Amino acid sequence: MNISNTFTASLPKDKTKENYTRQVHNACYSFVLPTPAPNPKLIHINKKLQEQLGLENLAEKEITEFLSGNTILNDSNPFAMCYGGHQFGHWAGQLGDGRAINIAEINHNKLKTAIQLKGSGPTPYSRGADGYAVLRSSIREYLCSEAMYHLGIPTTRALSLSLSGKPIVRDVLYNGNPAEEPGAIVARTAESFVRFGSFELLAARQDKETLKKLVDFTIKEHYSELGEPSKETYIAFFQSVVSKTKIMIIHWQRVGFVHGVMNTDNMSILGLTIDYGPYGWLEEFNPSWTPNTTDSQHKRYRFGNQYPIALWNLTQLANALYPLIEEVDILKDILRGFKSNFNRDYIVMMLQKVGISVPQNEDGRLIEKLQQLLEKSQVDMTLFFRNLNLFETENIEKHIKKIKDDSYLDPKDFEANKLEWEAWLKEYAIRIESIENEKRIELINNTNPKYVLRNYMAQLAIKAAEKEDYSVLNELFEILKKPYDEQPEHGKWFAKRPKWADDKVGCSMLSCSS
Ligand code: AMP
Ligand code: MG
Numbered sequence: 001m002n003i004s005n006t007f008t009a010s011l012p013k014d015k016t017k018e019n020y021t022r023q024v025h026n027a028c029y030s031f032v033l034p035t036p037a038p039n040p041k042l043i044h045i046n047k048k049l050q051e052q053l054g055l056e057n058l059a060e061k062e063i064t065e066f067l068s069g070n071t072i073l074n075d076s077n078p079f080a081m082c083y084g085g086h087q088f089g090h091w092a093g094q095l096g097d098g099r100a101i102n103i104a105e106i107n108h109n110k111l112k113t114a115i116q117l118k119g120s121g122p123t124p125y126s127r128g129a130d131g132y133a134v135l136r137s138s139i140r141e142y143l144c145s146e147a148m149y150h151l152g153i154p155t156t157r158a159l160s161l162s163l164s165g166k167p168i169v170r171d172v173l174y175n176g177n178p179a180e181e182p183g184a185i186v187a188r189t190a191e192s193f194v195r196f197g198s199f200e201l202l203a204a205r206q207d208k209e210t211l212k213k214l215v216d217f218t219i220k221e222h223y224s225e226l227g228e229p230s231k232e233t234y235i236a237f238f239q240s241v242v243s244k245t246k247i248m249i250i251h252w253q254r255v256g257f258v259h260g261v262m263n264t265d266n267m268s269i270l271g272l273t274i275d276y277g278p279y280g281w282l283e284e285f286n287p288s289w290t291p292n293t294t295d296s297q298h299k300r301y302r303f304g305n306q307y308p309i310a311l312w313n314l315t316q317l318a319n320a321l322y323p324l325i326e327e328v329d330i331l332k333d334i335l336r337g338f339k340s341n342f343n344r345d346y347i348v349m350m351l352q353k354v355g356i357s358v359p360q361n362e363d364g365r366l367i368e369k370l371q372q373l374l375e376k377s378q379v380d381m382t383l384f385f386r387n388l389n390l391f392e393t394e395n396i397e398k399h400i401k402k403i404k405d406d407s408y409l410d411p412k413d414f415e416a417n418k419l420e421w422e423a424w425l426k427e428y429a430i431r432i433e434s435i436e437n438e439k440r441i442e443l444i445n446n447t448n449p450k451y452v453l454r455n456y457m458a459q460l461a462i463k464a465a466e467k468e469d470y471s472v473l474n475e476l477f478e479i480l481k482k483p484y485d486e487q488p489e490h491g492k493w494f495a496k497r498p499k500w501a502d503d504k505v506g507c508s509m510l511s512c513s514s
Contacts, residue, residue, distance in 0.1 A: 001054065002107040003075040007114070010217050012210055014082070014124065022124050023094055026210055028198070029079040034069025034101050035121025035131070037185065039165025042067070043470055044477065046146065049159050049189065053115075054108040067160045067187040069103065069120035076104040080123035081193060084201030085265025086316055088300055094201055095265045096125025099133060102193070112221075114193060115159065119185045132168045136462045136506070137514030138184035139473060141276040143461065145188065147453045147480040148273050153251040154244070155273040156190040161473075170513050173293070173505065182466065190272060192222055196317045197265035203320035212324060218269055234324045238331065242314055242338050244271025249310045250342070250349050255449055256282035256381045258303045260292040261512065264313045278510035281452050283497045284408045285374035285381045291455065293511045307342055314338060352447045353385050355432065355440035366431060369424055377417040378408040380496050385448035389441045393429035396422060406496065449483035450494050455508060456501035457493060 007029065014030035016022065024030055042064045050056050055063065065071040072078060080097035087095075100118045118141065119133025138161055148155040164183040171178040194214070202211040216229045219237050226236045248271045252259065259266070260278040268274040280291025287304025295301050301309060318331040325331065350367045351359055374384060383406040391399050400421050404414045432440055453476065461472040479490045501507040 001073065003073055004105050004107045004112060005075070005077055006105060006112060006221060007102070007217075008077055008079055010221075011213055013079075016124070019122065019124060021122075021126055021128075024082045024096070024124060025205065026207055027082055028210065028214055029081050029102075030124045031077055032080050032101060032123045033072065033078055034103065034117055036070045037068040037120070037162070037164035037166060037183075039163075040064050040068035040070060040185075041163040041165065042160060043163060043184075043465070044142065044161045044473060046157070046159050049157055052108070052111075053106050053113055053159070053189070055106070063160070064162065066103075067115075067117070068162045068164060068185050069101065069117050073104050078103045080125055081198065082125065082201065083195050083198040083265055084204060085195070085197030085263050086200070086313070087263040087265070088295070088298075089312075091204065092263075092265075093204075094125070095127075095197060097123055097193075098126040098129055099123070099131040100193070103187075111191075113189050113191065116188050116190075116193060117185050118188060119164070119183065130168070132164070132166065132183050133185065133514055134168050134170055134181040135163065135184040135465060136181065137277070138186045139462050139465055140279070140458050141186050141188070143458055143473070143476055143480065144276045144279060144453050145273070146477065147483065148257070150481050151251070151255055151449055151452075151483050153255070153257075153273060154248050154271050156188050156193070156268070159187040159189050161186055172513050173509075173511055174513060190268070190270070190274070192218070192268075192270055193274070194218055194269045195265050195274070196267040196269065196313055196320070197263075198269070199320040200264060200316055203323060206323075208323050211320070215321065215324060222270060231325060231327075234321060235327070235330055235334075238318060238321055238325070239334050241269060241271065241317065242334055243341075245310050245314060246338055246342050246345065247271060248273060249307050250345050252306055253303075253346065254349050254353065254447065255452060256285075256303070257452075258282060258289065258291055258301070259306065260290060260295070260301055260510070262301050262306065262309045262313065264316050267310075267313050267317075277514055278512055280455050280508070280510065282381045283454065284378040285371070285384070286378070287371075287375065291508065291510045293509050307346075311335065311338055311342075349447075352443055354388055354428065355444040355447075356435065357439075357443055360431075363431075366424075366427060369427075373417065373420055373424055377403070377414055377421070379403055380406045380408065382449065382452055382454075383494070383496065385444070386450050386494070388448075389444045391425075391428075393432070396425045396429065399425060408496065446484060450486065451479050451483045451490065453480060454493075454497060455506070455510075456497055456504070459501070459504070459506040462506065 011028040014024045014027040122131030142158045142161045145158045166183040167180040168183040266275040278292040290302040464472045
């Protein structure tokens with residue numbers, strides 16, 4: 001195994017070695033060891049990723065001990081990163097890896113990959129919390145990061161899921177009902193786990209020297225195509241982060257993913273989806289929906305607000321990079337560009353969802369109207385877009401029936417929207433007249449997944465796993481590897497949310513408790 005330690009070898013370290021909660025200045029990380037798991041049990045391993053990392057030859061026992069933090073590879077020096085962040089719009093100061101520990105940086109096939117354990121005990125950044133994670137939130141991160149990867153969305157990845165053997169106490173709804181839950185550890189991987197907040201904290205502390213070191217390091221390791229550090233390179237770096245972030249958010253809107261906690265400490269500098277907490281998948285098309293009960297009052301991180309929030313977060317990153325750039329107008333121009341590019345690319349993406357590859361003038365209105373109708377008639381987003389592959393221009397009535405079936409409205413109430421659907425489908429039929437039907441269907445099937453990790457699906461996997469039955473987890477893991485394939489044998493998951501899940505904790509309501 002080829003281990004490198006690029007991050008720790010290149011950047012300033014916290015001089016204190018003891019593991020206690022503290023403020024860490026003039027440093028990017030602290031060395032810290034995982035707390036050994038009393039009785040580790042590997043529940044799932046991502047075989048493909050294991051091979052990609054060159055770890056396939058480790059025996060089951062070795063890999064279990066390694067990915068639960070019980071053995072440390074000879075050449076690696078585990079550490080926790082120091083970062084800050086804006087949480088729900090407010091500067092929160094130092095946060096850091098409170099329960100994530102980087103256990104190794106693997107060099108394989110010319111790729112450097114960092115492996116982090118999430119939930120393997122306290123670090124100097126744990127603040128008042130315990131450093132652990134429960135099975136429920138670990139299953140959610142494990143399944144969702146791989147689902148996103150296979151949907152073609154930039155994301156951190158999940159390598160393994162283990163039980164630690166240590167019970168953890170959590171108050172799921174923060175309502176005074178603490179209970180023990182199984183402790184778990186996810187091993188996750190990424191090219192880098194650096195966040196917007198990593199830069200923000202250094203800027204907030206006016207530590208320009210360390211800020212420059214971190215920016216130069218990030219460019220050299222992850223944006224090397226931009227060239228040697230200089231003011232121009234820093235500007236190009238910001239421009240690239242803006243562009244990657246835009247691409248990520250467009251993907252989220254495409255598949256109906258709501259992150260739920262888009263704080264700047266949860267924004268990856270590589271534009272990866274990171275830190276899967278109280279995320280959710282849109283079922284009825286409702287731009288105001290957020291799965292995060294902690295955010296239920298202001299709904300800051302609702303589905304329809306993810307793009308303005310990304311812009312807000314990028315503005316915080318611009319502020320953090322300012323000391324190295326000192327050109328307000330250029331930074332403002334780039335942020336303005338994000339807005340116009342986003343709007344343009346969003347329409348292109350939405351048109352692809354309805355099978356149109358070449359935009360025309362009136363298309364923006366067609367999409368606008370569709371979104372209004374989907375919202376008003378509470379249609380399931382995944383079912384609606386995928387089922388457009390069944391649309392026949394000469395049989396509009398039949399398709400309206402389909403939409404009615406895919407709506408969460410009472411069938412009687414749906415009737416009030418029928419005429420508008422008819423008008424929209426007629427307009428759509430005219431718009432696609434010149435498009436070859438096979439091409440249209442192909443684009444629809446490649447843009448709109450048939451299988452996504454609906455909130456209740458994750459919950460079923462959790463409920464079974466809490467009884468040591470991992471069959472649902474295994475099944476979902478396999479289905480979500482091919483989200484665009486028909487997989488008729490798994491058709492039961494291509495359906496509306498069942499009634500029992502309507503208001504269930506874990507299905508439509510999630511807190512940050514994890
Ligand atoms: P999140 O919003 O879940 O990404 O977490 C925000 C901050 O809280 C990060 O600094 C986390 O490391 C920290 N944190 C969350 N849960 C825990 C925990 N159980 N123990 C220690 N730190 C935690
Ligand atoms: Mg986080």
